[in-house]
Amino acid sequence: MHESSRTTRVLQPPRLRFILSTLALAFFWDLIPKGGGGFWPEMTMAVLTFWALRDPQRVGVGAAFTLGVMLDVGRGAALGQEALAFVWVVYLAQRRAARILWFGAWGQALLLLPLWSLALALQAAVRLVAGGDWPGWGYFGSAVTLVLLWPILSHGLLWPQWRAARAGGSASLS
Amino acid sequence: MNSPLGDSPNVPRFHRTMSPGQRLGLATLAAVSLLVLDLRFGALDVVRDAISVVLRPVQEAAHWPVKLVVDGSIYFATLAEVQAENARLRRIEMEDRLRAATLAALEAENTELRRLLGMARRFELRRIGVEVLYDAPDPFSRRIVVDRGANAGVRPGLAVVDAEGLVGQVTRTQPLVSEVTLITQRDHAIPVMVQRNGVRGVVYGLGDGYLELRHLLVEADVRTDDVLVTSGLDGVFPPGIPVAQVVSVDAGGVFLRIVCRPTSFGERRRHLLVVERIPPKGEPGEGS
Structure with missing residues (x-):
C-alpha cells in the first residue's frame, strides 16, 4: 500500500488530458439521475479530492468552484451549494496533503472521511436553513461509499503514471 | 527536472498572486452570494439557463442509462x-x-x-400528456422531471395531475423537459376547499409525504375523511381537482391542526397530465 506514497516522487506529472477526462467522467456519473436516496458515491468530489492531493498546481479551488456550480445547475440543486462544499474539501485536502499521502489508500480514505462528511453537512445545512426537506441519513452514506471506493479509485487514477514509470520513465529521473 | 511535459505555462497566473487562503475566501464568498441570490431571491435563472445551454447535451446523455434500466424493467x-x-x-x-x-x-x-x-363561460382546459423520466437528483426537495418542456407548451406554474388527483406544479422548464415540484414538498402551498361544504383554506406540504391544512379556526367544519379539492382561487389551477384526504383533525388552540394524505399516487405513476386553465375568450355564447 505504501508503494503509492514512496513512488510519488519519481512519477511524472499526470497529463492534463487525463485529469480533465477523469473529471469529466466523474461529472457525467454525478449527473445520472439515480434515485433511491443516498449511498451513491459523489464521484466529482472524489476525483477532485484526488487531483487536489496529487496535482495541486492544476486542480485547486478554482476547478472545484467551477465544477460545483456546473453540477448544481445540472442537478437542479441550489446554485452554489456544491461549489461551496467542493471548495472547502479541496482546500482542506491540499493543506493536509503531505500528511494524508503519507498513508496507504485505506488510511487516506479514513483521513478524507471527515472532509467528505463536512461537504455533505455543509450542503444539508444550507438547504435546511432555506426550508428544504430532510434528505434522510442515507444521504450521509455517500461519504462512507467514497471511503470504500477510495483504494480502487486512487489506484485507478495513478495507474497511467505508474505504467509510464515502469516503461522506462523512471530511468531518466534517477 | 521540473515538468517534462512542459505544462508549467498552463498554470493559471492568479495562482502565484493569491495565497490558497485568499482563494478559499474568495470562492466561499462567491458561493455564498450565489446561494443567497438563488435561495432567497430566486434571481439567478438567467445564469442557470446560460449554463444549462452548455450542459443540456451532457444531461441528455446522462439520462440514457436510466432510460435503459426503466425500459428494460418494463420489457421484462x-x-x-x-x-x-x-x-x-x-x-x-x-x-x-x-x-x-x-x-x-x-x-x-x-x-x-x-x-x-x-x-361568464367557464374556463377551458388544455392537457399535455407527460411521462415521468426520473426523480430530480436533488435530495433536499421533492421534484420529478417529465419528458415535455417549453417546446410542448409547458410553463412554470401549471398543475400536474394523475387519475387520482393533483400531483404537483411545474416549477422550471427547459425546451424538452420540465421539473415538477410535488405537493408534498415542504411548505408548498395550494389553495383548496373542502369538497363537502366549500370551506376554503390553504394546504401546505410537510415534507414527509403528508400535507397540512392551515389557518382554519377551531369552529371550521372539517372532519376526518373529508376530501380537499383545488379551489381555483389562485387563477392558475383548475378548480375541483382532488388534492388530499383529511387523516386527522386536532383542535388544539385557536386553529385546527389538520393533517391530510395526498389522493394522487404521484411519484409512482409513470404517466401524468399537465393541465392548463385557459380563460374563456369572447362572449359567453360564442363557442356553442
Whole structure:
C-alpha cells in the first residue's frame, strides 16, 4: 500500500488530458439521475479530492468552484451549494496533503472521511436553513461509499503514471 | 527536472498572486452570494439557463442509462402482470366512457344555463400528456422531471395531475423537459376547499409525504375523511381537482391542526397530465 506514497516522487506529472477526462467522467456519473436516496458515491468530489492531493498546481479551488456550480445547475440543486462544499474539501485536502499521502489508500480514505462528511453537512445545512426537506441519513452514506471506493479509485487514477514509470520513465529521473 | 511535459505555462497566473487562503475566501464568498441570490431571491435563472445551454447535451446523455434500466424493467415485466393491468384498464375505460357521455350532456346543459344567466363561460382546459423520466437528483426537495418542456407548451406554474388527483406544479422548464415540484414538498402551498361544504383554506406540504391544512379556526367544519379539492382561487389551477384526504383533525388552540394524505399516487405513476386553465375568450355564447 505504501508503494503509492514512496513512488510519488519519481512519477511524472499526470497529463492534463487525463485529469480533465477523469473529471469529466466523474461529472457525467454525478449527473445520472439515480434515485433511491443516498449511498451513491459523489464521484466529482472524489476525483477532485484526488487531483487536489496529487496535482495541486492544476486542480485547486478554482476547478472545484467551477465544477460545483456546473453540477448544481445540472442537478437542479441550489446554485452554489456544491461549489461551496467542493471548495472547502479541496482546500482542506491540499493543506493536509503531505500528511494524508503519507498513508496507504485505506488510511487516506479514513483521513478524507471527515472532509467528505463536512461537504455533505455543509450542503444539508444550507438547504435546511432555506426550508428544504430532510434528505434522510442515507444521504450521509455517500461519504462512507467514497471511503470504500477510495483504494480502487486512487489506484485507478495513478495507474497511467505508474505504467509510464515502469516503461522506462523512471530511468531518466534517477 | 521540473515538468517534462512542459505544462508549467498552463498554470493559471492568479495562482502565484493569491495565497490558497485568499482563494478559499474568495470562492466561499462567491458561493455564498450565489446561494443567497438563488435561495432567497430566486434571481439567478438567467445564469442557470446560460449554463444549462452548455450542459443540456451532457444531461441528455446522462439520462440514457436510466432510460435503459426503466425500459428494460418494463420489457421484462411478466405477461401475467401485463394482462392483469390490461383487464383493469379496460374496465376503467368502460366506466370512463359512460361517465364521459353523461359529462358531455351536463357540460352542454351547464353552458346553456350559464348563457341564460348571463354568466361568464367557464374556463377551458388544455392537457399535455407527460411521462415521468426520473426523480430530480436533488435530495433536499421533492421534484420529478417529465419528458415535455417549453417546446410542448409547458410553463412554470401549471398543475400536474394523475387519475387520482393533483400531483404537483411545474416549477422550471427547459425546451424538452420540465421539473415538477410535488405537493408534498415542504411548505408548498395550494389553495383548496373542502369538497363537502366549500370551506376554503390553504394546504401546505410537510415534507414527509403528508400535507397540512392551515389557518382554519377551531369552529371550521372539517372532519376526518373529508376530501380537499383545488379551489381555483389562485387563477392558475383548475378548480375541483382532488388534492388530499383529511387523516386527522386536532383542535388544539385557536386553529385546527389538520393533517391530510395526498389522493394522487404521484411519484409512482409513470404517466401524468399537465393541465392548463385557459380563460374563456369572447362572449359567453360564442363557442356553442
